[in-house]
Amino acid sequence: xxxxxxxxxxxxxGLFVVGALGVFLRRNIITVLMCVELMLNAVNLAFVAFSxxxxxxxxxxxxxxxxxxxxxxxxxxxxxxIALHRHKDTLDVDAFNIMKW
Amino acid sequence: MESTLTPILFYVFGALxxxxxxxxxxxxxxxYSAFALIVTLCSLSAIYGLLGSPFIAVLQVIVYAGAIxxxxxxxxxxxNVKREEGQGASTAVKGLALVLAVLLALEVGGVLLGVxxxxxxxxxxxxxxxxxxxxxxxxxxxxxxxxxxxxxxALVGAVALAKKEL
Numbered sequence: 001x002x003x004x005x006x007x008x009x010x011x012x013x014g015l016f017v018v019g020a021l022g023v024f025l026r027r028n029i030i031t032v033l034m035c036v037e038l039m040l041n042a043v044n045l046a047f048v049a050f051s052x053x054x055x056x057x058x059x060x061x062x063x064x065x066x067x068x069x070x071x072x073x074x075x076x077x078x079x080x081x082i083a084l085h086r087h088k089d090t091l092d093v094d095a096f097n098i099m100k101w
Numbered sequence: 102m103e104s105t106l107t108p109i110l111f112y113v114f115g116a117l118x119x120x121x122x123x124x125x126x127x128x129x130x131x132x133y134s135a136f137a138l139i140v141t142l143c144s145l146s147a148i149y150g151l152l153g154s155p156f157i158a159v160l161q162v163i164v165y166a167g168a169i170x171x172x173x174x175x176x177x178x179x180x181n182v183k184r185e186e187g188q189g190a191s192t193a194v195k196g197l198a199l200v201l202a203v204l205l206a207l208e209v210g211g212v213l214l215g216v217x218x219x220x221x222x223x224x225x226x227x228x229x230x231x232x233x234x235x236x237x238x239x240x241x242x243x244x245x246x247x248x249x250x251x252x253x254x255a256l257v258g259a260v261a262l263a264k265k266e267l
Contacts, residue, residue, distance in 0.1 A: 009213050013210055020198075035126065061235055067164050075259040
């Protein structure tokens with residue numbers, strides 16, 4: 001079944017595009033973070049598909065590390081969101097402009 | 102491993118994952134977005150199983166759908182997040198986002214559809230035992246140790262950031 005790799009990569013592309021759209025379109029910072037997770041998952045799917053196609057396990061090891069980094073990123077990101085919420089009392093991404101000039 | 106049912110199941114779970122992903126982006130209530138994201142992650146887990154990666158499939162459910170999404174839901178409920186009001190992004194940003202997304206989809210999709218993939222490698226075995234042997238062998242074991250430092254840093258960082266006064 002050679003078509004499965006191609007279909008998995010197309011699905012991965014679709015998920016990545018949807019996630020990228022969400023980062024642009026959504027105003028809630030937690031939803032933006034969830035869209036980033038969606039993009040990470042799309043990349044994981046591409047890794048698994050290529051790993052199966054090439055018959056090596058290195059792609060799967062990379063998925064393992066991506067998951068670890070995603071977990072760390074979610075923990076720190078959500079902690080930052082809690083700290084931001086304490087200061088601004090909102091989760092709108094446009095409200096956090098203190099680093100802008 | 103692969104039966105005649107594999108393509109059908111792949112389409113079913115792939116469509117489910119994509120539909121739930123669209124709900125994640127389209128939904129104004131972040132709580133519903135989180136639940137839709139859980140559906141996406143579980144469908145992806147099924148797809149990993151279909152692609153012959155049982156270890157990653159289980160990890161996906163435990164780490165993503167379990168740990169990470171519980172963290173998201175916990176924060177959503179802790180902060181009592183309301184439904185997103187107003188117009189959302191400005192029209193310029195919306196247009197730019199759509200143009201960029203279509204461009205990306207056309208570019209990568211065109212390349213993917215143009216490539217002819219050779220048949221997948223024979224004898225692909227992604228069992229947990231094989232994974233563990235590779236993970237703890239020489240090139241990757243350093244990365245594995247570095248990951249533990251990353252997790253420790255994230256742990257300390259999250260506690261320090263979320264504390265009442267810094």
